[in-house]
Amino acid sequence: MAYERKFKIGKPILEVNNISLAFGGVKAITDTSFDVLEHEVRAIIGPNGAGKSSMLNCINGIYKPQKGTVSFRGQEIPNITPNIMAQMGLSRTFQNLALFKRMSVLDNILVGRKLHTKTNFLEVALQLPKVKKEEKLNRERSEEIISFLEIEDIKDTPVGKLPYGLQKKVELGRALATDSSIILLDEPMAGMNVEEKRDMCRFILKVNDELGTTMVLIEHDMGVVMDISDRVVVLDYGKVIGDGTPDEIMANQKVIDAYLGVEH
Amino acid sequence: MKPVFMTYTKKDLTNLAVCMVLSVLIIPTFIKTEYWYTSILIPWLCLALATIGQQIVMGYTGQLALGAAGFMAAGAFAMFNLILRVPDLGFVGSLIVSGLIAAAFGILFGLPSLKVRGIYLMVATLASQFFIIWMIDKFGWFKNYDSSGIITAQDIVILGKPFTTPLAMYFVCLAVTTILTLLAMNMARGSTGRNWMAVRDMDIAAESMGVSLLRTKVQAFAISAFYCGVAGALFAFCYLKSLEPVAFDIKLSFKILFMCILGGLGTINGAFIGAAFILLFPVLLNAIGNNVFHGAIDATIISSIEQVIFGLLMIIFMIYEPLGMAKLWENFKQSIRLKLSSSGIKSVKSSAQKSE
Numbered sequence: 001m002a003y004e005r006k007f008k009i010g011k012p013i014l015e016v017n018n019i020s021l022a023f024g025g026v027k028a029i030t031d032t033s034f035d036v037l038e039h040e041v042r043a044i045i046g047p048n049g050a051g052k053s054s055m056l057n058c059i060n061g062i063y064k065p066q067k068g069t070v071s072f073r074g075q076e077i078p079n080i081t082p083n084i085m086a087q088m089g090l091s092r093t094f095q096n097l098a099l100f101k102r103m104s105v106l107d108n109i110l111v112g113r114k115l116h117t118k119t120n121f122l123e124v125a126l127q128l129p130k131v132k133k134e135e136k137l138n139r140e141r142s143e144e145i146i147s148f149l150e151i152e153d154i155k156d157t158p159v160g161k162l163p164y165g166l167q168k169k170v171e172l173g174r175a176l177a178t179d180s181s182i183i184l185l186d187e188p189m190a191g192m193n194v195e196e197k198r199d200m201c202r203f204i205l206k207v208n209d210e211l212g213t214t215m216v217l218i219e220h221d222m223g224v225v226m227d228i229s230d231r232v233v234v235l236d237y238g239k240v241i242g243d244g245t246p247d248e249i250m251a252n253q254k255v256i257d258a259y260l261g262v263e264h
Numbered sequence: 265m266k267p268v269f270m271t272y273t274k275k276d277l278t279n280l281a282v283c284m285v286l287s288v289l290i291i292p293t294f295i296k297t298e299y300w301y302t303s304i305l306i307p308w309l310c311l312a313l314a315t316i317g318q319q320i321v322m323g324y325t326g327q328l329a330l331g332a333a334g335f336m337a338a339g340a341f342a343m344f345n346l347i348l349r350v351p352d353l354g355f356v357g358s359l360i361v362s363g364l365i366a367a368a369f370g371i372l373f374g375l376p377s378l379k380v381r382g383i384y385l386m387v388a389t390l391a392s393q394f395f396i397i398w399m400i401d402k403f404g405w406f407k408n409y410d411s412s413g414i415i416t417a418q419d420i421v422i423l424g425k426p427f428t429t430p431l432a433m434y435f436v437c438l439a440v441t442t443i444l445t446l447l448a449m450n451m452a453r454g455s456t457g458r459n460w461m462a463v464r465d466m467d468i469a470a471e472s473m474g475v476s477l478l479r480t481k482v483q484a485f486a487i488s489a490f491y492c493g494v495a496g497a498l499f500a501f502c503y504l505k506s507l508e509p510v511a512f513d514i515k516l517s518f519k520i521l522f523m524c525i526l527g528g529l530g531t532i533n534g535a536f537i538g539a540a541f542i543l544l545f546p547v548l549l550n551a552i553g554n555n556v557f558h559g560a561i562d563a564t565i566i567s568s569i570e571q572v573i574f575g576l577l578m579i580i581f582m583i584y585e586p587l588g589m590a591k592l593w594e595n596f597k598q599s600i601r602l603k604l605s606s607s608g609i610k611s612v613k614s615s616a617q618k619s620e
Contacts, residue, residue, distance in 0.1 A: 060472060062468060062472075081471070082468065082471040082472040083471050083472075083474055083475075083476055085472075087474055091472065094469065098466045098469035098472075099465075099469070100462050100465035100466055100469070100470075102461065102464075102465055102530070103462070110455070111459070111470065111473050113455075114455070114459065114462075114473050114474045114475050115473075117455045119455065121451055124451050124454040124455055125450050125456070126447070127454075131454065134455075135454065135455065174469075174473065178474070
């Protein structure tokens with residue numbers, strides 16, 4: 001890629017140190033460490049059941065790993081909950097879509113503005129001027145995101161009625177609305193056709209390029225991963241088997257073995 | 265197009281104006297019989313208010329709670345004691361404080377929602393129903409050591425003026441209900457309501473967006489109980505005109521639940537529609553029994569038929585229209601609008617262009 005980046009890749013923003021996670025006797029992740037640098041696009045790949053989604057859930061605080069720590073901007077976070085991570089500036093999307101199905105697209109994205117909403121329920125009930133002002137700002141930002149994602153025509157539709165590809169877009173929009181410095185994307189392109197995938201890649205790169213948002217994504221489409229990511233980490237059976245630039249990963253024998261299978 | 269944000273659309277304002285004209289001018293001018301005020305309009309407003317409370321916790325926040333009548337009892341007896349013991353507070357002050365006392369109970373009994381959900385939460389919240397009634401019965405202080413079991417409610421006095429006629433009481437209920445309904449609508453449409461619905465639709469995603477489950481759920485329970493508390497106080501002072509724990513039994517809780525579901529979960533106007541339906545339907549059935557069958561059907565059978573029909577309707581609505589009568593009404597308006605516009609598309613279009 002021969003273009004000049006507006007946001008140069010910087011210091012590690014997120015570090016995962018020696019995480020181990022087990023469900024009863026099943027080990028999902030074993031002693032895994034990797035880092036994510038600021039402003040980069042980082043992909044996590046691996047065969048099914050490699051522990052990729054579990055990894056994101058550990059970073060985001062939905063799962064509590066038995067061992068290991070997560071550091072954000074060099075600072076170790078003791079009791080991770082999704083809420084704390086959101087406040088630190090980490091947002092995410094989910095593998096099997098976790099949208100607010102009965103709410104409209106606009107309302108879904110507005111929920112992403114939660115942390116930029118400071119007024120309490122009493123002020124909202126009384127519709128004080130500062131509530132109106134804040135709501136106006138939040139709506140303007142949400143409309144911006146909606147037009148960025150090119151989904152203006154469906155903004156008042158309840159999300160549950162939308163096709164899968166559009167729902168994925170809305171979920172990205174909701175994560176963007178938080179103005180987080182890092183966004184975790186759990187299979188943002190699963191189940192999409194080529195054209196939709198290309199759109200999604202464009203959005204991801206554009207966000208990364210224009211806003212400098214760090215992107216961590218799980219993806220199965222190798223072509224996409226190799227195209228858009230700066231660095232790739234490969235998990236297999238809960239362990240890191242490769243970590244490096246796309247070219248390094250493609251040349252890594254362990255990775256090739258994990259994907260193609262190897263004779264024992 | 266620049267995003268424009270207004271709290272109320274023109275349609276909302278016309279709806280509000282129509283409702284206000286209807287309730288403030290037309291009803292008092294044309295309805296003279298006391299029966300309508302004392303037996304239909306006043307309980308309708310009170311129960312609609314309680315149903316809004318139920319809507320907030322169940323329709324908007326998605327927490328299956330069953331104990332609205334318990335909070336109503338808390339509000340009603342708080343009101344009685346406040347007027348009795350702190351007369352300086354005045355009627356409106358007492359009403360607000362009794363709402364707040366009910367809200368405190370709401371927070372207490374809403375806490376299980378953090379750990380259990382669905383039908384289990386329903387059972388847990390049922391505790392509020394039984395605990396509050398038990399508490400009032402058990403400790404004589406709440407009833408001012410009245411041995412008869414039924415206490416007469418004090419007269420309503422606001423700013424030195426007595427409000428004792430049915431019409432005056434109707435206006436008291438109307439004023440309180442209108443204000444609280446508007447506040448509820450503001451919350452439901454604003455960021456508060458979005459947090460509630462986010463928790464309802466997908467709690468884990470809501471948390472990942474920075475919505476605190478603890479705060480949102482407890483807040484919803486508190487606000488819900490506040491509405492129920494105020495509704496209970498009005499129910500006792502304007503409708504029953506007496507205070508007895510039995511009036512706030514589990515049956516009333518179920519009634520409010522039915523109003524909530526039939527009216528339409530997650531709608532404010534559904535609360536009014538549902539309350540009207542559940543209150544008026546028995547009246548209608550009785551009228552049919554008396555006028556069509558001339559009393560040939562026993563009154564007890566009629567009330568049984570009523571239960572059967574309610575049950576059937578609940579099932580039908582749950583299957584075919586979970587959004588209830590409010591949604592039916594919306595669909596009806598939509599179809600009328602479509603019919604009107606298909607006959608006059610041109611005129612609509614030209615007027616639309618003008619307004620732009």
